[in-house]
Amino acid sequence: MKIATWNVNSLKVRLPHVLEWLADVQPDALCLQETKTEDKGFPFAALEAAGYRALHNGQKTYNGVAILARSEPVEVMCDLPGFEDPQKRIIAATVGDVRLVCAYMPNGQAVGSDKYEYKLKWLAALAAWLKEELPRHPRLALLGDFNIAPEDRDVHDPAAWQGQILCSEPERDAFRRFVDLGLADAFRLFEQPEKSFSWWDYRMMAFRRNIGLRIDHILLSPELAGRCRTCSIDKAPRKLERPSDHAPVIAELTD
């Protein structure tokens, strides 16, 4: 089973890339973030024609998350229970024998800002919910745009980013709380090239210069981590015309 995550930065703009990528890679499930549309603008028909069912928790202009799957997803859930939030950042469903949690975690803007406080509260609420979910779903994967670079090796210039948004200690502590729940960073289960990133700024030719951050992740419960055979970042779509600023991350699990 192949599962993946991709922040597409507007599904309307990126639909051709997504369809091409689905045909090339043929994942069993793909989690999308930043669809930036309501259901009425969501390309259900085009995805169906490509062989994928789609679940969408949409929002106009900002946020919006979706799960695409080749088989029928069940037990669909949207948003964090008990966390009042108009922002659409969570959708979860079971595909095959795997519980998928697709998350677009807040950016936080700047350390100390209101948005940063919201980010930390949001991350705490997600961790509390996952703690309850994991016993119910021992084969659980948390996939998405975490907006956290968990370690210095996930940052092109750790000195410049030290203490900054996406790299601050409270954010990294929040990431470690997920790990402490038993979730493993699938990418780090394997040897990886140095300076592996999943996001590059649109400006300053950052992609060509590999000035990036690894902020998109697939975290796996112990049972799924034991079944994980590969995890990689696919930089190919980032090289296309009008790309998303994020690259997809893929994990392969044995059946």
Place this chain on the structure above:
DNA sequence: ATGGCTTGAGTGTCAAGA
């Protein structure tokens, strides 16, 4: 120099992303 692109909204120009 706190910018540099890209998107969505909406039709001039700004918020937000990371």
